[in-house]
Amino acid sequence: MYYPSVNNLLRLGVAFFLMISIGTGCEQAVEDLGDPQNSDKTSGFIPGGNRKYIYSVESDGGAGGTVTQSVSGTRDSAGITVYNLQSVIQASGASMTLNNNLFVIGGKTYTEIKVPDAWYQYVTLFNQMPNVRVTKAVVNGYPAYMVMDNALKDGGKIAVSGPQVQEQLIEYTNNGNLGSVKQEIVHITGTGKVETIKVPAGSFVCSRFSYEVATTITTRVGHTQETANGNEKITVWMAQGVGIVKQQSDATLVSVIPLPTGEIKKIVTNTASTTTLQNIQ
Template identity: 25%
Template sequence: MKKKIQSPSMLISRFAKSALALAVLAMSFTACKDDDNPNPDGGDGGGTEKAFIPSKDKRYIYKITDSDGADGDIITKVASTKDSAGLVVHTIENFVRENEEERTFISKAYAKGGTTTNVLPYPIALKELQNQINDIAYISKFNVTGFPQYQFLENNGKVNSALTFQGDPIKVIMELEIPAGDEGSVLGKLEARMTNKNGKAVAEESVTTPAGNFNCTKWEYSYEVYMKFETEVTEPEITTETIQVTLWTAPGVGIVKTIEKSEDGTSTTELRKVE
């Protein structure tokens, strides 16, 4: 009979959930515009369309407040632009400081036909997941599928404008060798899956932050995080959680504020300064 050990599932699952949540955050901070747009304030040169984009020559500083009370900040800027087969593709740099850790994640974005397309590549969050779990277990297999992910935001910004996603769910599968003292090690497996749900604009409203007052479009969508952890000596532990996201965007600025609500509480990201 095999001896039972204390499962590190809570720690491993928290790492995985944090990484997937950061992947969503990375996607949210990638709005940009087509360089052919003649109006630098984000309009379309006389039409009714509005582009929710940051200006390329400015830095946007955000404060993050997690559900556990911890805080941090994000500095977002357009790092570069490049013409690719007639389509201007923007490289977005996001520098994150949180929980005494610093990281930078990079993504791509472009705009065409009244829609801003945000492309989320393999995020640094999932690479960090490997590093964090390596501190408590040896990862013998690490597999990620579901990238790239695409987020489409209708630039019209009116009520019922669509916010949609394209791409298979992001899946992480890890096989682990977990130290068990004198018993050697125990084999374990973690499966994590994040599925984005389409949303829409629900209101146009004024939002005030320390950076100023902004006329915003308010969007709502959600994503689901599924976790399954098991070892050769423990029963599978399965959790499924839906996170509700509210997002405010403003023309010529991009993201102004986000609120995420889950069973663990509420997390916010708010624009504090524009430089």
């Protein structure tokens, strides 16, 4: 069954997940919003503590909402301070919470690329389809990290450390017939450029990073195989001690759905979205 509010929320969740998977910063033009109790953050890309960052999210597909982001806690791991960045997404009367780990080492900010919660929901829903039984559900290529140069300079890099491909695989039977769905995700290295940007929350001197995320979905039903490719081009402005200031995204998103009848349905959606920092509390 199709629920528009849930669909809109998931679309916003995916869009914002791509943003916070690189959670970064540069130098704010007005004031330093870093957490004075955690000096390792002030030269990195982690939002200041004890603050809330309010964003608007607009999409040409009609989905819109708000995101409230904060650093909700810290913990020590092998002598490294690891921060939890929490983002609460609200749209169409529904809510979704995302959490990402961030830390700073050697002049670079690392953000964990983790298995999305939506993956587990997908596996559960898939297993509830009539006459379908999931026989295998595995992920590969995790953990990996999005890594960004902290220095505010033209030509700064954003890239992946660890496995270069993240893979999610489901194998199943449908009325006794074998099938599978495999999704591969690749983050393509991008570069930065110093730029001043003004948004409702203020004026910020940022690194403007541009990069791409490519996806390939391969679906097999019996002897039939279908491959679909998706791509998202992302430009994001980042401010030190604040993180995300603005993001623009243009994407071709592809869904490949094995139907209970044994057929394969491909859905291609072109979307554009803009996320903007509205207020810091």
